[in-house]
Amino acid sequence: MVQHFSESEDPFLNLYKQAAERANPPRRNRAQNFEKQRRFYVVYQMIRHVLDRGSEGDVAECGCWHGHSAYIIASVLSDKGPRTLWVFDSFEGGLSDKIDQDREAIGDTSPEKTLAKKQHYASNFEQVKALLAEKTI
Numbered sequence: 001m002v003q004h005f006s007e008s009e010d011p012f013l014n015l016y017k018q019a020a021e022r023a024n025p026p027r028r029n030r031a032q033n034f035e036k037q038r039r040f041y042v043v044y045q046m047i048r049h050v051l052d053r054g055s056e057g058d059v060a061e062c063g064c065w066h067g068h069s070a071y072i073i074a075s076v077l078s079d080k081g082p083r084t085l086w087v088f089d090s091f092e093g094g095l096s097d098k099i100d101q102d103r104e105a106i107g108d109t110s111p112e113k114t115l116a117k118k119q120h121y122a123s124n125f126e127q128v129k130a131l132l133a134e135k136t137i
C-alpha cells in the first residue's frame with residue numbers, strides 16, 4: 001500500500017512538492033516518498049514551533065544536499081518576517097569520508113558502497129544558491 005499525505009490543499013504538502021520540483025535535480029519521482037515527507041514535516045513543524053515561541057536568532061541547516069529541506073525552511077521563515085538562514089554543506093561531492101569507527105557502527109565495510117553513497121549525495125553550490133535566491137528572508 002502506498003502511503004502519503006492527502007492530495008488536498010494541505011499547506012505543507014504543497015510546499016513540499018514545490019520545493020521538490022524546484023530543487024535541482026528535480027525530486028518529482030520522490031514526491032510520494034512518505035518517509036521523506038514525514039521527516040520534512042517534522043522539520044517544518046519544528047521551525048514553525050520555534051518561530052511561534054518568539055525565539056530569536058538565526059537558523060542553520062547543516063547538510064542541505066540539493067536544498068529541498070532548506071527551501072522548506074526558508075519558506076516558513078520568510079512567511080514570518082526577516083530571519084537569516086545559514087545553509088552549510090561541503091559541496092564537495094557528497095558525504096564526509098568515513099573513519100573506521102563509522103564503518104563499524106553502521107556495518108558499512110564495502111568501499112564501493114561507500115563511494116556510491118558519497119557520489120549520490122553530491123550537490124552543487126550554485127544550484128542551491130539559485131534555488132534559495134527565490135526566498136528573500
Ligand SMILES: C[S@@+](CC[C@H](N)C(=O)[O-])C[C@H]1O[C@@H](n2cnc3c(N)ncnc32)[C@H](O)[C@@H]1O
Nearest residue numbers: 063064065069088089090091094095096121123
Ligand atoms: C543526507 S544529505 C541531507 C539532506 C537534507 N538536509 C535532508 O534532510 O534530506 C546530507 C548532506 O550533508 C552533507 N555533508 C555530510 N557531511 C558533511 C560535512 N562534514 N560537512 C559539510 N557537509 C556535509 C552532504 O554533502 C549532503 O549534502
